[in-house]
Amino acid sequence: MHIVDGALSNPVVVTGAVLAVGGVAYGLKKLPMEKIPAAGVLSAAFFVASLIHVPIGPSSVHLIMNGLAGLILGWAAFPALFVGLLLQAAFFGFGGVTVLGINTVNIALPAVLAYLVCIKGVRSSNLTTATVWGGVCGALSIALTTLFVAISLAMTGEEFIPAAKFVFFAHIPVLVIEGLLSAVAVYFLRLVKPEVLGAFEEVKR
């Protein structure tokens, strides 16, 4: 799902960078100093989750789990996922330098949007309803991410539109897996530690 340097046109890259700076700044604003250790540990957890390979047909996919990251971190998912992408690019060579902004937006914005849509649902008093919303959150965030990647490619030039369509349809199995896993994880969290979901929301006093 990473886009590499040199593939996208300058306007797309610059727009991505500007949006990423805005998102990271807003996410940090919503993150009090006291919660930085927790955000850091969770950011590390999602980094490790992205190393987990899940079998799918004859092959396997690695997890993204940005929907779940959104459900737990809220807006703080923006800086947390940015840090993960920065480390992945520098130490593993996935992604690139100038595209760091657009990659962050493509992964983190769906996380935040899925959080805004689904947080009420996963808090539902009915456990089954909550599980279903967890699945919706996981699938929705991946759908949005592939859509954003496809849009980034399509905006760059006509010649990328088939590639954009290819990216979108190739990720439908990933979407199903991520939705399924998110549903199970939300079910588990609801039973074991329900306060984790939306743990980074500001407490109204």
Next chain:
Amino acid sequence: MVLALSGAAQTLDSTGRATTLGLLGRIDPRARLIATLLFACVVVASHWIPTLLIALAASCTAMVFAQLPIASTLKRMAAMDSFIIFILILLPFTMPGEAMFTVFGFPASWEGLWRAVEIGLKANAVVLMLMALVGTMEAVTLGHALHHLKVPERLVHLLLFTVRYIEVLYEEHVRLKQAMKARGFKARNSLHTYRSYGYLLGMMLVRAMERSERILDAMKCRGFTGRIPLLGRYEYTKRDTVFAALMGALLMILIGTEIYHAV
């Protein structure tokens, strides 16, 4: 099992001081960060294939000087290339232009081929330079360097915490997987597999959250008020001037050849 967050065999020594390897390891981390950023911008803005070949050659040189393990680095590059190969293969067929050959009635254009080569060269040159100049830093050094480049303190702290706990959580993940294996779990294409992975993920998150609570308590006990003093100081030395001059010359050559071609 340890997940190394660094390309080079470079770790903190027993006293916690970063040990460095290679000629590039002794260059100021700030200079390496800025150089990577400028290099990336210039390469992405270039279009002439020979310019990009010079850039890729420079990246390979940097890789050698940074003492990156060549085999595993190239393997990582190949992994990245396999991600983008589909898009690159599609390009000649989707870009209009002079036909090169046809496959099942679909013409492949020269323009599309050159575009694909251009993207491949750019992506590899930039990522290789990034791994050579930034990837060889101790991840903690990267945080300190970013701090000295005026990156917001909170973001730097978030990065430092993430770096600190990636290895810890990776080991936790390995332990959980081991426990699953001990109970006869085998990954298949089944609902049971996906449910088990979901629980694994949930358990990792629960443990991460509880760990972070213990960390915060321990830190508060030691007087944590929300700030970590970042004590690393960097001094510009003669070596950094030489490095800056070399990188400047490289960028000039890249920009020069690009302008020469355009005129």
